[in-house]
Amino acid sequence: MVDHIKVGVLGSGGKVGQAIVDAVRAADDLEFTVGVDRDDPLSDFVDSGTEVVVDFTHPDVVMGNLEFLIASGIHAVVGTTGFDDERISALTTRLADSPSVGVLVAPNFAIGAVLSMRFAQQAAKYFDSVEVIELHHPQKADAPSGTAYRTARLIAEARTAAGVGPSPDATTTELAGARGADVDGVHVHSVRLAGLVAHQEVLLGTQGETLTIRHDSIDRSSFAPGVLLGVREIGSRPGLTVGLDELLDL
Numbered sequence: 001m002v003d004h005i006k007v008g009v010l011g012s013g014g015k016v017g018q019a020i021v022d023a024v025r026a027a028d029d030l031e032f033t034v035g036v037d038r039d040d041p042l043s044d045f046v047d048s049g050t051e052v053v054v055d056f057t058h059p060d061v062v063m064g065n066l067e068f069l070i071a072s073g074i075h076a077v078v079g080t081t082g083f084d085d086e087r088i089s090a091l092t093t094r095l096a097d098s099p100s101v102g103v104l105v106a107p108n109f110a111i112g113a114v115l116s117m118r119f120a121q122q123a124a125k126y127f128d129s130v131e132v133i134e135l136h137h138p139q140k141a142d143a144p145s146g147t148a149y150r151t152a153r154l155i156a157e158a159r160t161a162a163g164v165g166p167s168p169d170a171t172t173t174e175l176a177g178a179r180g181a182d183v184d185g186v187h188v189h190s191v192r193l194a195g196l197v198a199h200q201e202v203l204l205g206t207q208g209e210t211l212t213i214r215h216d217s218i219d220r221s222s223f224a225p226g227v228l229l230g231v232r233e234i235g236s237r238p239g240l241t242v243g244l245d246e247l248l249d250l
């Protein structure tokens with residue numbers, strides 16, 4: 001008999017949380033235990049014997065959630081954004097005290113988004129200019145998106161490693177915000193538009209040519225296969241894993 005992994009969802013009533021609950025319920029090898037939202041106690045996960053919790057909540061609460069889960073010996077697969085260097089470092093330190101627990105943090109669980117980040121990283125050193133445009137639904141809490149933030153950092157790292165200088169830009173006067181946010185020297189522009197889900201373009205340009213790497217999540221079910229892969233893997237990956245690419249054969 002196959003042992004089902006017992007899976008709970010934090011933020012189960014949210015836009016992505018609902019899609020993840022549906023996906024867990026539909027998977028033959030997983031058992032959905034409990035959904036926890038803002039007013040529910042985190043102890044529901046302990047009481048239900050949950051082994052892995054998927055978190056799609058809010059950047060303001062995710063670190064507190066993780067503290068509870070790690071202290072309770074529950075693995076976590078985290079889609080919630082807001083993981084800067086400080087948070088990654090704090091999480092690494094915290095997990096050192098609970099060596100049997102695994103946490104996966106990924107800014108984007110859609111396979112196309114993961115590939116587009118990798119392609120942008122590969123292309124970055126061959127072009128004079130690169131900018132990132134992310135486009136999302138207007139309910140999104142954070143800007144820039146976690147995906148755009150990581151994409152820009154990967155691009156910046158690749159260009160630095162290759163000895164490529166900053167993108168040329170002769171702008172001397174500008175309205176505040178007109179050139180977007182500066183993430184390690186890469187300009188990132190955030191669009192919020194009714195009707196959108198989650199989209200990103202990396203624009204690269206050099207002499208006589210441009211390359212656009214675009215990804216579109218047109219439905220939140222796009223995040224489910226990556227999340228379920230994380231759920232199946234995280235029990236055998238103690239410590240912190242950052243990025244779904246770590247679990248893929250890219």
Ligand SMILES: NC(=O)C1=CN([C@@H]2O[C@H](COP(=O)(O)OP(=O)(O)OC[C@H]3O[C@@H](n4cnc5c(N)ncnc54)[C@H](OP(=O)(O)O)[C@@H]3O)[C@@H](O)[C@H]2O)C=CC1
Binds near residue numbers: 011013037039108146
């Ligand atoms: N990594 C990835 O692939 C993806 C990441 N995301 C990220 O996931 C996060 C959630 O996105 P989305 O689903 O669109 O957002 P929603 O606002 O639709 O959902 C968040 C849910 O979390 C709930 N919540 C808020 N605070 C708590 C808390 N303290 N405890 C438990 N539940 C809480 C909210 O409740 P209430 O409504 O009452 O506030 C809501 O139901 C964002 O950070 C987003 O950027 C999104 C898509 C893909």
Ligand SMILES: O=C(O)C1=N[C@H](C(=O)O)C[C@H](O)C1
Binds near residue numbers: 081108140146197198
């Ligand atoms: O809030 C969203 O919707 C999304 N958030 C993640 C991000 O900030 O990158 C992933 C995806 O873009 C959808």
